[in-house]
Amino acid sequence: MHRQPNVHIHLGDCLPILQGMESGSVNLAYLDPPFFTQKVHRLAPRDRSREFSFDDLWSSQKEYATFLFERLSEIRRVVADDGSVFFHCDRNAVHLARAIMDDVFGSENFRSEIIWHYRRWSNSQRGLLPTHQTILYYTQSDNYTFNEIWTEYSPATNVDQILQRRSRDGSNKSVYARDEQGNAIPNGTKRGVPLSDVWDIPFLNPKAKERTGYPTQKPLLLLERIISLATNEGDCVLDPFCGSGTSLVAAQLLNRTAIGIDLSEDAVEITKQRLEEPIMSQSRLLDVGREAYRNADDNALAILQGVDYVPVQRNAGIDAILKQDFAGGPITVLVQRPGETLLEAARKLSKASASKGAKLMFLIAMSRGGCFDFAEELPTGVVVIESPALGIREHLDKLKRPDVLLEKASYLPPVKPESLFETL
Ligand SMILES: C[S@@+](CC[C@H](N)C(=O)[O-])C[C@H]1O[C@@H](n2cnc3c(N)ncnc32)[C@H](O)[C@@H]1O
Numbered sequence: 001m002h003r004q005p006n007v008h009i010h011l012g013d014c015l016p017i018l019q020g021m022e023s024g025s026v027n028l029a030y031l032d033p034p035f036f037t038q039k040v041h042r043l044a045p046r047d048r049s050r051e052f053s054f055d056d057l058w059s060s061q062k063e064y065a066t067f068l069f070e071r072l073s074e075i076r077r078v079v080a081d082d083g084s085v086f087f088h089c090d091r092n093a094v095h096l097a098r099a100i101m102d103d104v105f106g107s108e109n110f111r112s113e114i115i116w117h118y119r120r121w122s123n124s125q126r127g128l129l130p131t132h133q134t135i136l137y138y139t140q141s142d143n144y145t146f147n148e149i150w151t152e153y154s155p156a157t158n159v160d161q162i163l164q165r166r167s168r169d170g171s172n173k174s175v176y177a178r179d180e181q182g183n184a185i186p187n188g189t190k191r192g193v194p195l196s197d198v199w200d201i202p203f204l205n206p207k208a209k210e211r212t213g214y215p216t217q218k219p220l221l222l223l224e225r226i227i228s229l230a231t232n233e234g235d236c237v238l239d240p241f242c243g244s245g246t247s248l249v250a251a252q253l254l255n256r257t258a259i260g261i262d263l264s265e266d267a268v269e270i271t272k273q274r275l276e277e278p279i280m281s282q283s284r285l286l287d288v289g290r291e292a293y294r295n296a297d298d299n300a301l302a303i304l305q306g307v308d309y310v311p312v313q314r315n316a317g318i319d320a321i322l323k324q325d326f327a328g329g330p331i332t333v334l335v336q337r338p339g340e341t342l343l344e345a346a347r348k349l350s351k352a353s354a355s356k357g358a359k360l361m362f363l364i365a366m367s368r369g370g371c372f373d374f375a376e377e378l379p380t381g382v383v384v385i386e387s388p389a390l391g392i393r394e395h396l397d398k399l400k401r402p403d404v405l406l407e408k409a410s411y412l413p414p415v416k417p418e419s420l421f422e423t424l
Helices: 014-019 061-078 094-105 159-163 220-230 246-253 265-276 284-288 290-303 342-354 388-398
Strands: 002-004 007-011 026-031 039-043 052-056 079-089 110-117 132-139 166-168 174-176 198-200 236-239 257-262 309-311 320-326 329-335 360-365 382-386
Touching: 007 246, 007 265, 014 061, 014 257, 026 061, 026 220, 052 265, 061 079, 061 094, 079 094, 079 220, 094 110, 094 132, 220 246, 236 246, 246 257, 246 265, 257 265, 329 342, 342 360, 342 382, 382 388
Parallel strands: 007 257, 026 079, 026 236, 110 198, 236 257, 329 360, 360 382
Antiparallel strands: 002 007, 039 052, 079 132, 110 132, 166 174, 309 320, 320 329
């Protein structure tokens, strides 16, 4: 058995190891067992120096069902009364898994069927392209740990839905809440929409830094979400089919303790290495979250309304190219991302635009972080434009007394560029 602080990894069949564990000793079990694909899964790491594999071959559905039932019964015992179980599967055996989970945990403890959706390039097979896997979410009882996660409102949400509190009328219909005078009651803090059971999280791309080369490795973002939902700091996460150890790395990054088990020596070895040097893909996606990333793109495009442009996808340094040229080259645009200084963003834009021959580049400032001392450092050709959001935030800050209402309509010129520069 390997021991990292707060993480234990066991090599072997999980059944006897689970049998040796104390009852009620873990808070969350995440299982990603073989999916009944009737294949041997093989993959090589990036340097192609070796091949990792695991078998998913069964003589019958019955053999597979028995294998799951025995292990899930032990998991039922080792998870605490307020704990949860997330069972990862796909279309090959979701029907079997659901029936077995109902049997072992009780259908009354079924919480959700989570659809993990991702994009894939087309394959040549005839039929519908599979682009999801299923995670069955059960709890041990009614009294379970659940940390709400809120997501953005959809663009179709109307303003009343966001601003007004809702209540139930006499026939239990959801209506806008009203006070005694019949006025709508405001909703208070707008938290967004509770996370749904369809999770749009990208599959690990072949170049992702966190990719180990272990077959069927899951993204850290997916495991982080499960662990954040169902556990608190200091809780214990169990993964009896840990493969490359994704759940253990996520648990470690989120300050949970963890226990991992796998039959494969390669899997245990990779897991140990990952835990010693946990690598999250340093993609913007993982740094700032998918929504923030997507919104930043939307912000860039929203700000450009009224200008003729072509959106640019999959380029870290350019969000759009204007349809008009400047000095024989294209005009490029980038929106500053959360957590990034203006100077960093300006350099990124300049670097990405250089090979396109751009001599004029617009950087849309979303915050002023680190921008006070770089006037002379801004790459040539970069023009910094203040975003409306930044302008509104700063004007609000300037109104020292937010209770003072402006009596007349006012035009507030942009906050003077003590800090934003144009260098051409
Ligand atoms: C789908 S993979 C897990 C991938 C993992 N979630 C990741 O992100 O890398 C399934 C794993 O189950 C392991 N396995 C299969 N049968 C097992 C058993 N009886 N006990 C423990 N591990 C087993 C395989 O070696 C394989 O690593």
